[in-house]
Amino acid sequence: MTAIVTRQLSKHYPEVRALDGVSIALEEHRIHGLLGRNGAGKTTLMQLLTGQVFATDGTMEVLGASPVENADVLMQTCFIQESQKYPDTFRAIDVLRVAAGAYPNWDQAFADRLVDEFRLPVKRMIKKLSRGQLSAIGIVVGLASRAPLTFFDEPYLGLDAVARRMFYDRLLADFSEHPRTVVLSTHHIDEVANLLEHVIILDEGRVLLDADTDELHHAAIAVSGRAADVDAFLSDREVLERTVLGTLATATFTARAGDERAAREAGLDVSQVSLQALFVHLTTANAAAAEQPIGTRSATDVATS
């Protein structure tokens, strides 16, 4: 079943098209990555899907219905935002108490364990907590709520590397025991690459890439060897990046079936491209295409190649 379907979903502000004709389908019980450069539209998409802002155009279904003012859907949805505001008088323990009442699948024992692991001082006033401790509150709520649909919007601002690792481990372990749909937006792409089963890359409000991560391993490959051999091999391929060092060249290109074998047969070294590198290649290529005169580009050139 699909947990989320959007069709031509758009959110336009007077000065910017924060989201522009986004059509996606996210299967349930998977961890989806929502990636994009600053201002790409990730938060806007999550705000639309959780009924916090209204669409300018298009339609969406979340857990089978429109999320707009729909208590049934919203009760099954947990949205952890980087900029979450809490009442001035709240301590972390108060947030957890409210969350326990709000989420039907809340697991208090799990929340208590996470509080210990993240060393969260639950009785201290929230306004006195560090940036990382604030993020830890969101993570505890996001995990212990066990909501059928959980959005984590860059949930770990200020969290150190150990705590981030712990978040990924706990998310993965709990997800295997209690499958649910998770949408995670992040700039730490390499850290989460192994967690993600499906990736959407947004760029300037549009979908630049929508693919399962196992397909992505073959979507682009890097070859290196003598510059002349590399260039001969690349002749009719779409090159994402090419660097030359003396007589040697390395190039990343959009791969077609059989390309890996063909490159080896041409005497080239072949390596896989990480999700992070692919992200950088695609968003850079899209920005370069955007600078071309109108009429010579298609915004979906990169996504569909």
Ligand SMILES: Nc1ncnc2c1ncn2[C@@H]1O[C@H](COP(=O)(O)OP(=O)(O)OP(=O)(O)O)[C@@H](O)[C@H]1O
């Ligand atoms: N309320 C608003 N009014 C006007 N413009 C807005 C509003 N909210 C977002 N935007 C603009 O919409 C675009 C998308 O913003 P959004 O917050 O969705 O990006 P993002 O991908 O989450 O970025 P980041 O990675 O920096 O958090 C940006 O250009 C932003 O300035």
